[in-house]
Amino acid sequence: MIEGVKQQKWWGWGEEGHSYGYKDKPKFAPFVMKKVGVDIALPVKPIPPFSSLDVPPSRLSESLRQTLVGILGETYVQTDDETRVVHAFGKGVRDLVRVRRGELGRVPDVVLYPGTQREVERLVDAVVDADAVLIPFGGGSNIVAALEAEPGESRQVVSVNLGRLNKVLEIDEVSGLAHIQAGVFGPDMEDQLQARGWTMGHHPDSFVWSTLGGWIATRSSGMQSDKYGDIADITRGLTMVMPGRVLELRPLPSTSSGPSVREMVLGSEGRLGIITSAWVNVHRVPEVREIQAYFYPTYADGLKACRQIVESDAEVMMARVSDALETEYIMANGKKGSKLSSLVSKGIQKLMLQKGWDLSQIAMSFVGFEGSKSHVRYTKGIVGKIVRDNGGMGVGKGPGxxxxxxxxxxxxLRDFMLDRGLVCDVSETTTPWAYAEQMHTNATGAFYKAMDELGLRGVVFCHLSHSYHSGACQYFTFAINDDSENNLVTYDVAKRAIQQAFMDNHGTVSHHHGVGEEHSPWMEQDISPAGVHIQRTLFEGIDPGRNLNPGKIIHDGAPGISTNSADHMA
Known part of the structure; x- marks a missing residue:
């Protein structure tokens, strides 16, 4: 490990010693048993020691090693087995299953830790000159196979960890812009900004273990994007190192300079170069911040209310609503005696029943408010009326x-469930408002149909996570009771069913997780064959030697089976 650069554990999410705990949540074990038939209290197999892995030796040539050491120094050219394995994968289900089994695929030959812009420029040129493969690495939280080298890659594979590029370089307080290095993790960036009274307001689920550069490279979205925008809205300018040249985009509020080069870089997943810094929108830390909890009779009522909030004069920081199953899951995660676990108390249940609600269909919602006291008070009033107009009720800010x-x-939780034989994953999409309810019904239905055909138990639930003028993102979580050696085949069937449902119901392949290899088989359905042709032409024109993270976004695999998984299952 490199001093000052955080690194996740090789076998799962986050840091060693930090895990999901359920023993103070009395409703959780019964919930899991009821939905998928797994007793989470039973003993689990220990994670195998790293020493048990058969790590392929590094193929780094002495000539390239000497060149890289000359650029970075010995300390920042790492070829030890654990560092290489950590950088071989993201944290998707397929990644975690395979690494625990010791099925390591094409492990990087070396991991580099540049500390300056100039070092990145020199190493990119050196790697391309050696006809090696270069894969940028941020926090390692990617779940769509955007970090793994293609199977059978015969060339040297170089992973570039940007963790030393972790500073807020400048804040333009007049314009509300900050210049930030791309390797900074979310919490470190916010600490630096908030120390000066500013915030970027971008908080994805992976916030603790993801970086600014990773967000830009995958077109990330955060929990507060209803107010602050997605990373595509937040990023105004950037610097990207390409072979033999450096792209510099100034932080302009808008431009009519032909097809947007900024948009080409957003979501490019390392196919065009390495993003080293960006100019981003920042905002003064708000005076007031609170999250209110609400209930609706049904998920459909919650969807309608969220649309009306967007249409109204209310400016909320977030508006989230969970379907009935996810609402039950949230309740099951409440600690004994907590406000969350007692949300549907006998008194509230009685009130719901008096209103004619079916308690098995209720939908929980969180709405976030930020700004001045007067703004928050005004906005809460608008939202409260919309909630009531849609049959809902508020339960205060304690749960929020x-x-x-x-x-x-x-x-x-994904690691915890995998330890107990449950394959868990997420898929998210956006649709116009007109198809939101249809998407929920048909995507969940497709999952359960796949489970019936497989003869396995599984569960899927969903929440609306981000809202826009014309539509919204719905985020599906699913779990399958399958601890067999074929559970990745099972996973592919379920994932394929959900992703195809997205295509069949006016959705997109992904809202904010990116494409990688997992989602690329659906790209022609998503953006049309002509759209894929444009992307392919862009990548081939910039990278004719296929040195820059090849195989991501565009590849020729079958739907639902990435090139890596097909290789694994062969």
Whole structure:
């Protein structure tokens, strides 16, 4: 490990010693048993020691090693096995299953840690001159196979960790812009900004273990994007190192300079170069911040209310609503005696029943408010009326405060479930408002149909996470009870069913997780064959030697089966 650069554990999410705990949540174990038939209290197999892995030796040539050491120094050219394995994968389900089994695929031959813009420029040229493969690495939180080298890659594979490029370089307080290095992790960036009274307001689920450069490279979105915008809105200018040249885009509020080069870089996943810094919108830390909790009779009522909030004069920081199953899951995660676990108390249940609600269909909602006291008061009044007009009711800000405290813990649950034989994953999409309810019905239906055909138990639930003028993102979480050696085949069937449902119901392949290899088979359905042709032409024109993270976004695999998974299952 490199001093000052955070690194996740090789076998799962986050840092060693931090995991999901359920023993103080009395409703969680019964919920899991009821939905998928798994007793989470049973003993689990320990994670195998790293020493048990058969790590392929580095193929780094002595000539390239000497060149890289000359650029970076010995300390920042790492070829030890654990560092290479950590940088071989993201944290998708397929990644975690395979690395725990010791099925490591094409591990990088070396991991580089540049500390300056000039070092990045020199190493990019050196790697391309050696006809090696270069893969940028931020926090390693990617879940769409955007970090793994193609199977069978015969050339040297170089992973570039930008963790030393972690500073807020400048704040333009007049324009509300900050110049920030791309390797900074979310919490470190916000600490630097807030120390000077500013915030970027971008908080994805992966916030603790993802970086500014990674957000830009995957077109990330955050929990507060209803107010602050997605990373595509936030990023106004950037610097990207390309072979033999450096792209410099100034931080302009808008421009008519032909097809947007900025848009070409956003979501490019390392196919065009390495993003080293960006100019981003920043805002003064708000005077007031609170999250209110509400209930609706049904998820459909919640969807309608969220649309009306967008249409209204209310300016909220977030508006989230969960379907009935996810609402039950949220309740099951409440600690004994907490406001979350007691939300549907006997008194509230009685009130809901008096209103004629079916308690098995209720939908929970969190709405976030930020700004001056008067703005928050005004906006809460608008939202409260919309909630009531759609049959809903408010239950205060206590549950929202608990949600806010625990919002980054969810990824640890994936490891916990995998330990117990449950394959868990997420898929998200956007649709116009006219198709939002249809998408929910048909995507969940496609998942359960796939489970029936496989003869397995599984569960899927959903929440609306981000809202726009014309539509919204819906975020699906699913779990499958399959601890067999074929559970990745099972996973592919379920993932394929959900992703195809997105295509069949006016959705997109992904809202904010990116494309990588996992989602690329659906790109022609998403953006049309002509759109894929444009992207392919762009990548081939910039990178004719296929040195820059090849195989991502565009590849020729079958729907639902990436090139890596097809290789794994062969």
């Amino acid at each position: 405060a608990l949600y806010d405290q625990k919002k980054y813990d969810t990824p640890y």
